[in-house]
Amino acid sequence: MVEPTPAVPAAAAEPAARFTGFSLWYGTFQALYGVDLQVEAGRITSLIGPSGCGKSTLLRSVNRINERLGYVRTEGAVAVHGVDVYAAQNALVQVRKQVGMVFQRPNVLPLSIRDNVIFGHRLHSRGAGRTTRADEDAIVEGALRQVLLWDDVKDRLNRRAAGLSLEQQQKLCIARLLPVKPRLLLMDEPCSALDPKGTEAVEELIWELRGEYTILLVTHNMAQARRASESCVFMLLGKMIEHTPTDEMFVTPQRQETADYIEGRYG
Template sequence: MADQSPAAVEFADFSLWYGTFQAIYGVDLAVKEGKITSMIGPSGCGKSTLLRSVNRINERLGYVRTEGHVRVLGHDVYAAENSLVQVRKQVGMVFQRPNVLPLSIRDNILFGHRLHDGGKDAEDALLESALRQVLLWDDVKDRLNRRAQGLSLEQQQKLCIARLLPVKPRILLMDEPCSALDPKGTEAVEELIWELRGAYTILLVTHNMAQARRASEECVFMLMGKLIEHTATDQMFVSPRCPETADYIEGRYG
């Protein structure tokens, strides 16, 4: 299956160390634009680390060292001349636990917009369209000034996705976005992610192989900090190329 769509995120011989511990070993990966790419693998295989390298959010820890390149829309995010703030504008991120800010629903949605000096006039329209895109508008339109922490976890996670949209990112990083949700919430958020494909390039880390199968078009399998296999999701789960992938998918380890 030849695919012409260009890479939205590209890792080139990328390695990463936490202190002296090497978490990522020379990963080469091209994430196709407009697709949902899921990343699977056992705990500690580096999938979250790889995801967090795209917007360099893992450097908050302060003892991270990298080699190689990560290019987002053609820009090397580790090159000194590229501004991290601009990169993060293009790359939205959703975390494991919904981390709404202790502000009103409105202020949460418009937080990024205001950070980047968006105009005041556009706010109402942005607010509505963001909430509509995540199917939350009807639930919250009457309480936009209430604290976002009063929402259910599912609604909070949707809000966390909606909050990214006014900044108009091209890429969404999702780090196990459903792990704190019940099956109903998981289903709703998965559906939402599926709706967003095409408009955004989505990188989805998941612990749940069934989720990767349901909710992604491309699939990446990682093991011990190395990228083992990257194919279309259908193919990965039906006829994996590498024996490690097959063993993992069949549940022999991990």
């Protein structure tokens, strides 16, 4: 197996996320087999592979949201900026503060647009002095501006978020992560519920966020992986097959399985 050569300078060598021999079981079904992977900080890394290859499972292991299912067992380690996510139960809230997640279907909370954006901030600003209404307004505006949604919704911040279009809802789902100041954003097929126009807009937004945030993006759309990511991980049947810069993977894949998948022989 060929280790990817780090494309970032040694100063930023600490990976945003590091999987070490990570295996995962749903009950008796093994979904991941000893994954070793380093997600470089400040870049967009896409996870590709056929349905059921474990790419979503891998993504959902980073913030341990997998474990909501209750019959999940893991081996190995996942570290986010050097902190072992699976080490101690009480650190989970801190981990999730650093790791934001965007889901397949926009899952806005049944609250107003404003309350959606400020929700995470309110959870985590406990005890750190009261945030005034004006502070909150500034946070909401900043987050909505960053996801290019401010002009669309500034006059209806107190309306229900569920009334927005799917594209706007998905942008809102990204916006509500930002006030918590995460370092890593996990995106699980964030465009799969959107129409082509919405997909384009959200992809553009993801591209805008590059650099400031590390983004790990699951997609089954290879064109999207090619357009929207800098680094690419190919998975198959629960194993990580290849991890290379995106332009290399789509031109000169190193493994036969990758080449077959990219050429559409299966998947």
